[in-house]
Amino acid sequence: MRLTARSPLVTLLALTVAAATGCAPQEEPSAAGTQAGASASACASGGLATETEGKLTVGTDKPAYAPWFQGDDPASGKGFESAVAYAVAKALGYGRSQVVWQTVPFNNSFAPGAKNFDFDLNQVSISDERKRAVDFSSGYYEVRQAVVALKSSPYAGARSAEALKGAKLGAQVGTTSLDTVDGIIKPTRQPAVFQKNDFAKSALRNGQVDAIVVDLPTAFYITSAEVPDAKVVGQFANSSGKAEQFGLVLDKGSALTPCVTRAVDALRADGTLAALEKRWLSDAVDAPVLK
Known part of the structure; x- marks a missing residue:
C-alpha cells in the first residue's frame, strides 16, 4: 500500500526527520532518510x-x-x-x-x-x-483509579484514602485497581478480590462490599448505567510522578x-x-x- 502525505506514520516520520536535520520535509525522501522511510512503509504495508x-x-x-x-x-x-x-x-x-x-x-x-x-x-x-x-x-x-460506593454508604462522602481505611473494599485480581487498594488505601480489612469486574459490581450492589476500585471511565459508566444507586466517591492522583497508561x-x-x-x-x-x-x-x- 502506498503511503500518502496524509498518512499519520509518514507525517510523524517527516516531522522527526525535519527536527533532526533542520530541513523542511520533502516529497521524496533524501538518501539519509531512505532507511527510516522504508521502515515506515514496511510498517504500514498490511503485509506484516x-x-x-x-x-x-x-x-x-x-x-x-x-x-x-x-x-x-x-x-x-x-x-x-x-x-x-x-x-x-x-x-x-x-x-x-x-x-x-x-x-x-x-x-x-x-x-x-x-x-x-x-x-x-x-x-x-x-x-x-x-x-x-x-x-x-x-x-x-x-488513566486514574477511582472509588465507587453506594450513595447510602457511610463511605460515599470520603475525601481521603484515610477515610476509606475501615471500608470493605473490592477490586479485580491482577489489576492496578487492586494495587491502589493495597498500596494507597491500605485498608484495615482484607479486601475482596474478584475474577471479573462484573462480580465486583454485583458485590457492591448487594452490599457485600462497601466500595470498589476501578479505573475512572469505568467508574462513571458503572454509576450512570449499571448501578445508578452508586456514585463516584473520588479519584486518586498519580502519586509516583509517572502517569499510569494503558x-x-x-x-x-x-x-x-x-x-x-x-x-x-x-x-x-x-x-x-x-x-x-x-x-x-x-x-x-x-x-x-x-x-
Whole structure:
C-alpha cells in the first residue's frame, strides 16, 4: 500500500526527520532518510508477519465492557478501545475486514508464554513487572483509579484514602485497581478480590462490599448505567510522578512491537487518540481527588 502525505506514520516520520536535520520535509525522501522511510512503509504495508497471514488478530476479554467497547461487541468499532484497535490496524495497512478478534482473559493477556494474538487491548496498564513477560506499545490512554460506593454508604462522602481505611473494599485480581487498594488505601480489612469486574459490581450492589476500585471511565459508566444507586466517591492522583497508561500488549520480543508503537505514536501526534477519547470517554472528565 502506498503511503500518502496524509498518512499519520509518514507525517510523524517527516516531522522527526525535519527536527533532526533542520530541513523542511520533502516529497521524496533524501538518501539519509531512505532507511527510516522504508521502515515506515514496511510498517504500514498490511503485509506484516502476523498470527494469520493477511489478517490482524486483536485480543480482548469477554465480556467487553463499556465504555471501552459497546454492546459486548469488540468488532463493532464502537467504544474507545474498539475504535483505537481499528485506528491502529488502519495505520498498519489493515482494513476493517482484515481484523480478527480473539477472546483473551485479562490475566492471560500479560502472562508469560506464547500468544494467540498480534496485540491485545483490555485496559492493561504498562508496568515494569508485566514488561518482563510481554511487550507493550507506547501508552494510548492515561488513566486514574477511582472509588465507587453506594450513595447510602457511610463511605460515599470520603475525601481521603484515610477515610476509606475501615471500608470493605473490592477490586479485580491482577489489576492496578487492586494495587491502589493495597498500596494507597491500605485498608484495615482484607479486601475482596474478584475474577471479573462484573462480580465486583454485583458485590457492591448487594452490599457485600462497601466500595470498589476501578479505573475512572469505568467508574462513571458503572454509576450512570449499571448501578445508578452508586456514585463516584473520588479519584486518586498519580502519586509516583509517572502517569499510569494503558498499552497494547504483544508477545515478548514480537517483531510487531516497533510497528505497533510507531502507529500509536502517530495516532497520538495527529490528534486521533484525543478525538477518540473525547468521543467515547467524555463523561470521565471530573471527580474529586482523594488525598
